[in-house]
Amino acid sequence: MTYRFADLKAACQADWQAYCEHDFVTRLGAGTLAPDAFRHYLQQDYLFLVHFARAYALAAYKSRTLAELRQAYDALRTILDVELDLHVGYCHEWGISEADLATLPEARATLAYTRYVLDTGSRGDLLDLHVALAPCLIGYGEIANWLNAQSFTHHEGNPYADWIAMYASDEFQQAMHAETAWLDERLATLDASRFDQLVTIFRDATRLEIDFWQMGLDQST
Ligand SMILES: Cc1ncc(CN)c(N)n1
DSSP states (O other), rough: OOOOOOHHHHHHHHHHHHHOOOOOHHHHHHOOHHHHHHHHHHHHHHHHHHHHHHHHHHHHOOOHHHHHHHHHHHHHHIIIIIIHHHHHHHHHHHOOOHHHHHHHOOHHHHHHHHHHHHHHHHHHHHHHHHHHHHHHHHHHHHHHHHTTOOTTTOTTTTHHHHHHHHHSSSHHHHHHHHHHHHHHHHHHOOHHHHHHHHHHHHEEEEEEHHHHHHHHHHHHH
């Protein structure tokens, strides 16, 4: 059998759907999410993105070729210069200053997810690390597309419209497609036992994304 990224999702179908169609997501689309829940999510997501950037620094360290090194470098630069910059600006609009962000305590869901990704990358190889990062990069792109296709999603006057637009943007969508293509190429060479190892990583990371949404909804720390 020749594996593709779609096979990872199919192996974790229920978890993937619970992540992509979580209540936090549907309320974002409908514009009914409690502002305090979104604010809490934004704060924790800042911490998440800092560790996400570190994960790409780890990807650089794990690289074996110049192409892999460049891929990690480009991703790290995009997170720092685009996603984190946009995020800090977005936090500002929601009344959260950079000084607040610098002193935030880390919620347990943030700690669990980010350290899981870093640990998976530390003990495994570059593919393990990319699979642990896939729910993040590919998931948010799919979520934005799914929201844009739902009749309950409001674009006019929705306070979360900018957030959806950020992940539906050409830049983010291109990064998502490039990552899917990279994974398709790597997964195609694997045997069943290696693929099963990666399913475990992908499922764990997807479940940790679900917990991250829930942390936002519950405003848990
Ligand atoms: C928790 C989480 N997962 C994914 C993304 C998209 N990079 C994000 N900003 N935050």
